[in-house]
Amino acid sequence: MPRLLIADDHGLYRKGLRCALEAAIPDAEVTEADGFDGALARLEDSGAFDLVLLDLNMPGLVFPDSLREVRACYPRMRFAILSASDTRADMLASLAAGANGFISKLQMDEEIVAAVEDILSGRIYVTPLMVKATVSTQAWGEAGPARPAEPVADVDYGRLTPRQRDVLPLVARGLSNKEIARELKIAEATTKIHMAALLRVLGVRNRTEAAVRAQMLLTRGDHARSEPEFKRPS
Template sequence: MYRIIIADDHGLYRRGLRLALMAGIPDLEIFEAACFDTVISLLEDQAPVDLAIIDLNMPGLSGQDDLRDVLPAHPDTRFAIVSGTDSRAEILTALSIGLHGYIVKSQTDEEVVLAVNEILAGRIYVPALLSQRSKESVRLPSEAPTQMPHRTISVNNLGRLTSRQKEVLRLMAEGYSNKEIARSLEIAEATTKIHAAAVLRELGARNRTEAAVLLKTWAARDIN
């Protein structure tokens, strides 16, 4: 039996995708999530999960970089994007960070079932439109750069953080542990770890101390 998470904040699409997959793939157990925090909780509470299909525009998810932090924590789960856009750049970004597939919402039920079967079988799936638009080769995850791009440490980078990431940063700066932050914000500890990693990455900070210094610098500048 395959265990799949369908994550989309539109209930109608979640139900439609559930019906399409259950009709096309035998012996499935499907979990639904309307926000990214629920996805993280399901990955922890319902392990092992074979596949998580995640909408890029759902609450709690600020972009594909957030998923970059999730993959190492769940090496036995395959991850796919489902999106209303068929942007070549978005598709290539998904592959470059190690995601296992990209599904476009305009695809037919049959195409989506084929995509999910391909991903569950251990292959990488991209829609045919990608190859139709360009003869340029697609870089698969195994060929992706091993180093993250360098980011300058800057107070200005605070503007990139989501509201939840700013809450996590504030508590990190006050010396709270991940467990204490999770308790304070009423989220899963695994979710806290992912937000904390995203905060450090966005700020270009090597550790919590550097992140705390940036926050204090920003606060002082704001007061002045």
């Protein structure tokens, strides 16, 4: 029985894809996550999945670095990128970061289902448009134009995901990944992924700079002003 995880912040698309996959693969067990934080939580709580489908542009995922990091933490799982984009650069970057497939949301339902079945069977999948563009297998090893880290002169607390906001005050206290993992009751490998994403969002190069910037954010009270907007019903 194949176990699949769909991580996408667009609820209608996520639920529609789940229905399509469950109808086409009757014995499939499909789990959902509404962002990268949720995907990491499902990976930690639910054990091994046969395939993890990650939306290219969802909260918490810094492409392609987050893909590379989660792939390194779960080397035996298969990962594929879902995207409304079908550019050659995004496809090459996905494959170079360790994705087992790149699926365009613009494809027909039956094509997406076939793509998932291909990846589950052990093959690498790219959209037919990429094949028509004669992308060679040698080129798959190239990262293509890298997306530069977004310069952050003044960090907006509201840009952080809920889990990054949990990590932020612990970083400000100078805690290690192991100590943060213990505080949040999550795996150390999961903490490393959250920490790497937080460094990029903060626009810093190391933990020392992250601690300083985190202290600045918390001191000026951005978290207090932003908190009500991000509260979710329990």
